[in-house]
Amino acid sequence: FGSSWTASLSARVCPGFIGAMFSDDSYNKNVHEHGENIAGTLVGNWAEERVLREATGEGRSVPQRHVPRSGLLQDFTKAPGEFRKGDDTFNRVYGPKSDHRAEPASKAIGAPDVHAGKIVREGPLERAMREGRLAHAESEVQAEEAEIDAQKQVRRFDTTYGTVHCKPNELEAEKAKMGRKSHKDEILHGPSPDRTLAMQSDALDVPTHAHYTNTEPVTHARAALADPRMWSDVKASAISGITPFGKNDEFTKHPHHFLRGLGKDEEMEAMFQSLKETNPVRHIGGHKPRGPFEAVPSLAAVKTVVHDRIAEVWGPYGYVILRQRLFEVADAEGYVHKAAVAAIFRDQLGLDPQQVPDVMLDVYLTQLATVKKHELRVGGLMSSLRPALPQKERRRVVEAFKRLSPSGTDVPLGEWLSQLQDQELRATVVMAFGAQDEEQVAGALLSEQVFVELFSDLAALADIGVLLPA
Numbered sequence: 001f002g003s004s005w006t007a008s009l010s011a012r013v014c015p016g017f018i019g020a021m022f023s024d025d026s027y028n029k030n031v032h033e034h035g036e037n038i039a040g041t042l043v044g045n046w047a048e049e050r051v052l053r054e055a056t057g058e059g060r061s062v063p064q065r066h067v068p069r070s071g072l073l074q075d076f077t078k079a080p081g082e083f084r085k086g087d088d089t090f091n092r093v094y095g096p097k098s099d100h101r102a103e104p105a106s107k108a109i110g111a112p113d114v115h116a117g118k119i120v121r122e123g124p125l126e127r128a129m130r131e132g133r134l135a136h137a138e139s140e141v142q143a144e145e146a147e148i149d150a151q152k153q154v155r156r157f158d159t160t161y162g163t164v165h166c167k168p169n170e171l172e173a174e175k176a177k178m179g180r181k182s183h184k185d186e187i188l189h190g191p192s193p194d195r196t197l198a199m200q201s202d203a204l205d206v207p208t209h210a211h212y213t214n215t216e217p218v219t220h221a222r223a224a225l226a227d228p229r230m231w232s233d234v235k236a237s238a239i240s241g242i243t244p245f246g247k248n249d250e251f252t253k254h255p256h257h258f259l260r261g262l263g264k265d266e267e268m269e270a271m272f273q274s275l276k277e278t279n280p281v282r283h284i285g286g287h288k289p290r291g292p293f294e295a296v297p298s299l300a301a302v303k304t305v306v307h308d309r310i311a312e313v314w315g316p317y318g319y320v321i322l323r324q325r326l327f328e329v330a331d332a333e334g335y336v337h338k339a340a341v342a343a344i345f346r347d348q349l350g351l352d353p354q355q356v357p358d359v360m361l362d363v364y365l366t367q368l369a370t371v372k373k374h375e376l377r378v379g380g381l382m383s384s385l386r387p388a389l390p391q392k393e394r395r396r397v398v399e400a401f402k403r404l405s406p407s408g409t410d411v412p413l414g415e416w417l418s419q420l421q422d423q424e425l426r427a428t429v430v431m432a433f434g435a436q437d438e439e440q441v442a443g444a445l446l447s448e449q450v451f452v453e454l455f456s457d458l459a460a461l462a463d464i465g466v467l468l469p470a
Contacts, residue, residue, distance in 0.1 A: 157373070167371065167372075169332075169333060170333050171332060171333060195398070196395045196398060196399065198391070199391040199392065199394055199395035199398070200391070200392070200395065201223055201226045201227065201391065202226050202279075202281045202390075202391065202392070203218065203222045203223040203225065203226040203227075203281045204218060204223070204391050205281075205283075205388070205390050205391055206218060206388060207283055207285060207387065207388060208384065208387070208388045209287070209300060209303050209304065209307065209386075209387040209388070210283065210284075210285045210286060210287060210300055211286060211287050211288060211289050211298055211300040211301075212300075213289045213290055213291075213293075214283065214284040214285055214286045214289070214290065215283050215284075215285075216281070216283060222281060225280035225281055226280070226281045238250070238251070238268070238271045238272055238275060250267075250268065250271065251268060287300035287301045287303070287304040288300075288301065297360060299364060302356050302360055302361070302364055303384075303385055305351070305355050305356050306345065306349070306351065306356070306385060307385070307386070307387070307460075309345075309349045309350065309351055310322060310349065310461070311461050313348070313349050313350065315461070316458075316461045316462035317424070317425060317428045317457075317458065317461070317462065318460075318461055319382065319385075319386050319457035319458070319460050319461065320428050320429070320432050320454070320457045320458065321428065321431075321432075322344075322382070323378065323382055323432060323457060324431055324432045324434075325344055325348065326340075326341065326344065326378045326381065326382075327378055327434075329344075330378050334377055334378050334379065335371075335372060335375040335376065335377060335378075336375060336376060336377075336378055336381075337374055337375050338362065338365040338366065338369065338374055338375070338376065339374075341365055341376070341381065342358075342361055342362070342365065345361065365381075368380050368381055368384060379453070382453075382457065383456075386456065386457060386460040387459075387460050389452075389455070389456045389459050393455075393459055393464065394452065394456075396464075396468060397451065397452050397455045397464070397468065398448070398452065400468040401448050401451045401452070404416060405448075408448070410445035410446060410447045411445070411446050412442065412443055412444065412445060412446065413429075413433065413441050413442060413443075413444045413445070413446045414438070414441070414442030414443065414444075416446060416451075417429065417430075417438060417442070420467065421466075422467070425458075425467065426438065429454070432454075455467070455468075
C-alpha cells in the first residue's frame with residue numbers, strides 16, 4: 001500500500017484533490033460533513049491496524065463492533081436507531097484542526113500592514129479638545145432639537161381677525177364725527193338728577209374682598225329694607241330671624257300659646273321697636289366660607305393674603321404705592337403683563353408661594369386679562385384687589401370734590417395738596433403722579449374720576465376722614 005496506490009485511489013474518489021497527497025480524502029473514502037458521527041472506510045492503514053491488534057491486543061483506534069441493521073430484510077432504506085462509536089483518524093493523526101487560511105505569497109507580499117495606525121500621532125490635550133468640541137456640538141444640536149419639539153407642542157390661538165384687525169390705541173380714540181340720530185334732548189328733559197342719591201343706601205354695598213357665601217346680593221327687596229320710606233306699616237310679623245328675611249310665628253300664635261308674656265300686644269310692640277336697633281342689610285363678611293367648605297381655596301382668601309402683605313410692607317398708603325409700581329412696568333394704555341404683576345407680588349411684597357401658590361395666582365391674573373391674552377389693566381387689578389369703597393364714603397369723596405370744583409371741571413393737583421397736613425401722604429401722591437418734587441405736579445389737572453380712585457386706594461388701609469378737604 002504505497003503512496004502511489006493511495007494517490008490513485010484519491011484521484012479516483014475525488015479528482016479535484018489529485019495534488020493534495022496528505023489531505024483528508026487520502027485516508028477516508030467517504031468524508032462526512034455537518035458533524036455526523038460516522039467513521040469512513042480506512043484505506044491507508046487498515047492492514048497495520050489489524051496486525052497491531054492481533055499482536056498486542058491494542059490498536060490505534062477504538063475497536064469497532066458490528067451493529068445489525070434493524071429490519072434488514074423488510075426495509076433496506078430504514079436507518080438504524082443507534083450508531084457505532086467511531087474513531088476520528090484525522091484528529092488522532094493530525095491533531096485538532098485549526099482555522100487557518102492558506103494564503104499565497106503573491107498576496108502576502110505588498111499587503112497593507114495590519115499594525116498601521118497604532119503609532120500615536122495625537123496628544124492628550126488635542127484629544128481632550130476634540131472630545132470637548134464634539135460634546136459642545138452635540139449639546140447645541142440637542143438643545144435645538146428640544147426647542148423644535150417644544151415649538152411643535154405649542155398651541156396657537158391667534159386668528160386672522162385678531163392679527164389683522166388688532167385693538168386700536170385707546171389714547172388715540174376720537175369721537176365719531178357722523179353720529180347716529182338720537183332723541184337725547186327729548187329723553188333728558190328736566191333738571192339733572194343728583195348722583196349722590198344712590199349713594200345713601202347701604203344695600204348697594206358689595207364687599208368684593210369677602211367670600212360670596214358671606215355676602216348678600218343686591219336686590220329690590222334688600223334695598224327696601226334700607227329705605228324707611230318703603231317699609232310697610234302693617235304689623236304682620238316682625239323680621240327678627242337670623243337671616244335678613246327670616247321671620248317668626250309669634251304674631252300668629254294664640255295668647256294662650258304666646259311665650260313672651262301675658263300681654264301679647266305689648267310684647268309684639270317691643271319686638272317691633274327692637275328692630276330699629278338692628279341692621280337689616282348687614283353682611284357677615286370674612287374670606288372663609290361657612291360650613292364644611294371652609295378649607296376650600298377661594299379668590300377672597302388670595303385677596304386677603306395680598307392685602308395683608310401690602311399693609312405690612314408699604315403701610316397705610318400701600319395701594320397708592322402698588323398702583324405706581326404697576327404703572328412703572330405698564331405700557332402707555334395702562335396694560336401690564338401677568339409676569340410683571342407676579343414679579344412685583346413675589347419680589348417686592350414678599351408673597352410666600354406656600355400661602356398663594358403660583359397656580360392660584362396665575363388663575364387670578366388670567367381672569368382679569370379680558371382684552372388681551374396675557375395682559376391686564378392696572379385699574380381693573382386695583383379695583384379687584386382692594387376692598388370696595390362703601391357708598392356713603394364714596395358720596396363724601398364726591399361732595400369733597402364738588403367743594404374743590406363747584407362747576408365739575410378739573411382742578412389743579414396743587415390746590416388739593418396744599419390742604420393736606422400729612423407730609424408722607426403728600427410725598428406719596430407726588431410719587432404716584434410720577435414726580436419727585438411737588439412743584440412738578442402742582443399744575444397737573446385732577447379729574448373727579450382720578451380723585452375718587454385715589455381716595456379708594458387710601459380708604460383701603462387708612463382713615464380718609466381727615467384727608468378730605470373741608
